[in-house]
Amino acid sequence: MSRLTHAISRASRWHLFLMPLSLLFLLPLLQMVLASFTSNADINRFPPRFIPSALHISGYVRLFRDAPVGRWMLNSAIVSGIAIVSHLILCSLGGYAYARLSFRGRTVAFVTLVATIMIPTQMLMIPTYFMFTHLGLIDTLGAAFVPFLTSAFGVFLMRQFFLSLPKDLEEAGRIDGLTTFGVFFRIVLPLARPALATLAVFTLLNSWNDLLWPLIAINDPSKFTIQLGLINFQGAHHIDWQELMACNVVATAPLILGFLVAQRQFVQTMSMSGLKG
């Protein structure tokens, strides 16, 4: 009996610590959602209340009327979509080459590639801005996605995965008469699904949430990504908190829903990398 109570108290000690902490972590998000449904009159009332007296969707109505939020979401979706597809193709091709193929200059190229991971983006943004100006990319959606076409980290990730694959299947494919490309597309890529999923999550998070680069490269409101739209929206209007929180919810919801659906994959991705810069 005493052992049982002991076990219970030991378990509940963790609950006593984890329960309030996890609520604390959720509270801001809950507040965001609640505020987006609270009328501004209610938000500005003193003393403030956490639970609104009535729920209104007028914030969302105003949001979609005042700002091209649909366009911004579409832009973000385009940028992230292109980034993901191109990451999957280019990084797996590159990763496979550096893991399995032998060619002149392989080692030098790979070492240089990995070394570039250390170069911080802040150092690159000024010349990149002028480079893109010369290329006529500034203020186009191209400016937003070109830096996300591929990444040294992605190549590195895929290479590590391919190194861990057993070679037998590839050799079997060879004997069955496949070319190098055939082996890659028919045998290796289907086996790489978990690594590709991880890479896709990594790319989605990086491209969807990026703010610094679109901030520099895009001025035309119709080319804004949702993150850029969000912070411009914050500055442009006298603060309409309900509308702003609605915009926040719209910008954040896709990734949170994605996280809830594919939590395992997200956690896997995090444990393999650091994603926040």
Place this chain on the structure above:
Amino acid sequence: MKHGILISDHEKAGGGGARRRHAATGSGAALAAGSDAGSGAGFGAGFAADDLGGAFGPGREKPKWTARRRRVVANLTGWSFAAPATLIILGLTLFPAGWAFLISREHWNGITPARQIGWDNYRLMLQDSDFRSAVNHTVLFTVLYVPVVLVLGMFLAIALNRKIRFISFYRTALFVPLVVSAAATGILANFVFDQQFGLANNVLRVLHLPQQGFLADRHEVMWVIALIYLWTDLAFSVIVYLAALQDIPTDCLEAARMDGANRWQQFRHVILPSLAPVTVFVGVWETISVLQIFELVLTTTHGGPLGASQTVVYFVYNQAFNLSRYGYGSAVAYTLFGATLVITLGLFAYARRSKIEAF
């Protein structure tokens, strides 16, 4: 197809004899070079040989030609896989990195022609009190934040690593903020820490504690930003520690328990040492990312009030893209890169000296 593969297999399997026979010819050399780099090379060589099989019949009558062709085809295949990613990455990093260094030695506003001024931008930096206070904020932030995130991350990972009820709820709750963008976090933080109707002051009011200025208070602003950053970032270290904890073999812990180690001793002598490499990794990672903190500052305070939350990267951004001082901005960015590199290498050297294999 098969022909080529069989040749290369035969050569591999045939070992000494076959190899010696080809040693004088180029083909043997190609093969030897191939086997140095691993069996992928074997594929390449086989592939090349096979291509020739069709075009040049037996292919062994002109061994030198064959070997060269093989190598060319292997190189072409390899580069056709590697080139797209490699060229894009190098073009978007090495080229601008070199250019940034040139810009950092110029006086340039982006419109009028640049003027070469040598190291003047770097010299100016040393006297610039705004820059110095940005450095102070960043360093203070790093020194305070990184240890906290290491200790909290490790502790939370240990807490989340047990099989108790609601554990998946706890994990989800703690991990969700990781996917919330800096822009959304910043705007949400402005709302939560608003002086009049923000949740934070409201809680203080209910508890009968004095109201705070938070982001509007010069002395509190960096603390509040650190707290917000912790909200979005803590999960990263928790997840990395969690993965490491699950790699600790259970028999180690069991053996410790058998030897009569209590919970603290188990932690001190088994868990802590096996987490050392991960701690170095998380430490380096957090240091690098905290030194580069920018977006949260932009979306909460724009460096204010009165520059009290200006960080180094915010300073770079402001100099370059608000004040059009591109040369000066580049010089600061380069200095930040140098400092980060020194710190990172220093941590690596420390880890190696204390025999922690972090990478």
